[in-house]
Amino acid sequence: MAAVEVHNGYKYYGSKKNPKIVLNQLNMNVMRGSIYGLLGASGCGKTTLLSCIVGQRRLNGGEVSVLGIKPGEPGSGVPGSRVGFMPQEIALVEEMTVKETVFYFGRIYGLTDEKIREKFKLLKELLQLPPARQMVKQCSGGQQRRLSFACAMIHDPELLILDEPTVGLDPMLREKIWDFLVETTRNSKLAVIITTHYIEEANQANCIGLMRNGVLLAEDTPTNIMIKFGTQSIEDAFLLLSQRQGNEDELQQILDHSKTQALPAAILPPEVIDVHEPTNDEKPPIPYEEPATENRKKVFFTTKGRIKALMTKNFVQLFRQPSGIIFMLLFPIIQLSCFYLAIGKTPKNMELGIYSGEIGNYSECFDPSLRTTEYYFDNDTCIFNKLSCRYIQELGDDIAIRKYYASEAAAFEEAKRATTVGYIYFSQNFSSSLHALMDDGRYASDGAVENAELTIHIDMTDQQVAYFMQRKLRDKFADFMDGVVKDCNLSSAFVKLPVQFQDPIYGSADIEFQQYCAPGVVMTMVFFLATLMTAAVFISERMDGIWDRTLLAGVSANEMLWAHLLTQLIIMALQSLEVIMYIGIVFDTYNKGDTTTLIGLLTLTAFCGMLFGLFISVFCKSHTEANFVATGAFYPMIILCGLLWPLESMPRFLQDVVMVLPFTIPSISARNVIEKGWSITNEKVYNGFLVMAGWTIIFFVLCLIGIRRKA
Known part of the structure; x- marks a missing residue:
């Protein structure tokens, strides 16, 4: 029975009027219990084909079947635990140790910790993995590739897809891995699709597919491939294919001629060349059911094991980076110190001339x-x-x-x-x-x-x-x-100032500029710190391949989003508490209202900023582009929120516009709590929560739409 079937696969990028065709009516069959070597020059469409097989991308035309079911359908297990995928890039979290990395992938595949320990022991011996406590970034390139291979094998998949798995490995270890694959496929129904630049390795595959310009030109056993092209090795056949890319007629004559020659039966094993043709009496495939031993308790519309693994990864990434600790804990302190030490103080050391x-x-x-x-x-x-x-x-x-x-x-x-x-x-x-x-x-x-x-x-x-x-x-x-x-014993009313000030209703007669600006400064700071931190994390994960590899393991985009939301929510609550305590203790900033209300408003502000950062990361491809967008949004918000100059000085139409910005009304609400002592039940306080909650929902919906479109 075929593990993978692709019939008339067609895939293009760009518009329909001017498409860039990547797969052009491609047909492919991978049998269970066999190794399929996929060979082709760079840019011929191999990676795109593999992404369509695992359900990461969809074909524009044709059909693909994996383990009897269309990828991505409910219950298919693809993407998910039925498939193991090792990408070209390492796609591992550098801040995690070897053991933590294996446990991370084991948990998102749904394995119990006991099962993960058992498999880790076997794979460590087979692949000569580095010490369990060694961090990924401290491993050599070959060690990282071996660890990546172990993560693809940790859950005993039915289909294993390896994209350049042996690059950077020594010949002895490459041979050991191939012996393991050959032995495993011989004694089980495991199907392996492997791409490699070491063409001589493909001799050990049961079947080879030679690919060029999105078309599978040849699909047969290594021996039959050599006979078709009249070469003595698979490498010569591949070179011949590459050299004649521009001569379609000559290449087609070779392929047509090979079809008319009878090939020895000994080199045509039925399990390789027989294409599985379903009959009318054949029953439809049974939907895949996950093993009962896997940890699949539902929590927050997802699974407990996955949330635990994803949140652990997020915290490890953050706390094992010195820059992450500085950014999360020290940057708010540094920025607030700069503000309170530099803004609102009495100017000094100025020289004033006097002439009498x-x-x-x-x-x-x-x-x-x-x-x-x-x-x-x-x-x-x-x-x-x-x-x-x-x-x-x-x-x-x-x-x-x-x-x-x-x-x-x-x-x-x-x-x-x-x-x-x-x-x-x-x-x-x-x-x-x-x-x-x-x-x-x-x-x-x-x-x-x-x-x-x-x-x-x-x-x-x-x-x-x-x-x-x-x-x-x-x-x-x-x-x-x-x-x-007083010295001249005159009446105190003899000399009067032009303006007589009455006792103020709230605050002092001359509120300090520092105290006036502080709520807006703190809110904009926590918002954009959360924005930059979240955008950096998501873009790094996508560029390093961690995002895609996690999705291919069966984790949904919603689950990844929830894990990041919960992680950042904890961090932002701690940041808000840190900020309130720091400015209160160190700079003796008074607060006439409820501190809990302020912490709640700041946490919601940071949460909204995190979603804004996620929104930026979804639509920006690089850190540079994300920084441009964040910086471009920062200055208009700061200028228009009433932090630098009163809102009443703006034109009326602009006042109406800026009232819906994330900082304008929330900053006023925070100031009302601090200066007037109002509670959250007051309209001028809870409307700040409503505005920030509205923006949070808007960014969340936009993020979901963007993530699903990208997926």
């Missing part, structure tokens, strides 16, 4: 005997003397380093050259003008009003620094005037 027309020598201002105000009780009068010195003293160096100038022109030139951030100017009669303004009030002369003002000239090109300086100098001037009023 009423002071000849600035050392006078620091004379302990200097009295700037003197009140006389007998006539209720107050005398002002060099009040600019008093302001200079109170200003100190905590706001800016004071630099004194002999003229306003000199102070202006220094500020113009950006040596200082600006300068303060006091008129020559500042003290007397201020006295006249306080005595005469609204009846004071225009000159007195003008000269009594504190004139501040600040470089406005750096608006944040300019705003800070103006605010601080204004506050200092208010304190200065309060002191003068």
Whole structure:
């Protein structure tokens, strides 16, 4: 009975109007209990044919039957435990040990740990595997290929497909593997399809298929192949086939001539050349049933053993990479430290120019005997003397380093050259003008009003620094005037600021920029850390062949997705807890609300970011392309979420658009919890959860669609 039958197999890539044909009406038969050697030049379609046999790809035309059933049908076991597949690439997790790798594949094939240990002992001796605790990345190329072969054989498959299995192995071990395959197929129904560049090995195969340009030109025993092409070896026949690729007529004449010659019966074994023709009396194939001994308890719409194996692999990959530990645990700490140490603090070491027309020598201002105000009780009068010195003293160096100038022109030139951030100017009669303004009030002369003002000239090109300086100098001037009023025994209401601030409803009268930005910074950080980490893991698995090999073992794309979701959910919950504790303990960040609510919102944000990373990895083929997409999405979200500038400053139509972005409303919700102490029952808090949950569902659905299309 045939293990594999391909009838008129047709496969192309690209569009129907301009197809790139890979398999062109190919016919193939592989019998049970035999070794089938598939030979052909690179690019002739061998790998595509094997992927169609194992159910990884589908033919555009024709039919394929594996073990009596169409691949991919429910109950077929293909892809799954009925097939063992060893790809050209190593397709193993480098961070796992030899033993962990064997157990990983054994578990996803559904074997019990006891059965895996038994098979591992046999395969270790047969294939001379490295020590059980040696990591895959520490193994040589030959050792890795032997381990890959063991993973394909761990579950005793009915069909074994080996794509270049002996590359990089020494001749003695290659011979040992071939002896094992020959002995196994002779004593069982195991069917083996093997591709190899060591053409002389194919002499030990029961049947050989010579493939060129998607067509199987010859399929027969090694001896019959040599007779057809009139050569003394299979290698010569293969070279003849390769050399005459451009001469179709000559090659066809050789094949037609060979069909007219009678071949010795001794070299035409019936189990090889007889094609299985089903009769009307033949019963349809019985669907494959998995052995009862396999671990198949259903958990989360999948199997317990597979979830355990997949999650173990995910954690091993992450924790055995130093970069993974740094990325997961230290990067949030580093980024938060940078934010809290650099943002929202008081600017220091800035130089501010000072010119006072009423002071000849600035050392006078620091004379302990200097009295700037003197009140006389007998006539209720107050005398002002060099009040600019008093302001200079109170200003100190905590706001800016004071630099004194002999003229306003000199102070202006220094500020113009950006040596200082600006300068303060006091008129020559500042003290007397201020006295006249306080005595005469609204009846004071225009000159007195003008000269009594504190004139501040600040470089406005750096608006944040300019705003800070103006605010601080204004506050200092208010304190200065309060002191003068008190010294002169005047009413506290005599001098008033232009604006009178009332007690705030929530928070402080002047909320720190750092505290305002912190929720948005933390949320964007955990989102994009999860995005980059997930995209990197999935793209690496796909490029290394681990993704495809796991799918061929019978693991569904949904199972792989759930395993990654559960793994990342645990990691993101730990990250969120780490972030909240770090900023609370180290930077004394207050939180008036429920910490659990914040951790839940951050975990959901990270989870959404992970799905966004998965979405990127599904549609991007390389790390570079994924980084471009992630970076391109990062900056618009940061700019538009209200983190850098209030949303109210945007055009109305843009405000409506940005409200549906992943960070806008959730950041507001987090700020409402921290500053106002609102709970999750408040609309302005739970709507952040709803927005993030909505994006999570959108990314999840898009990922499922993309993964199924790729599969």
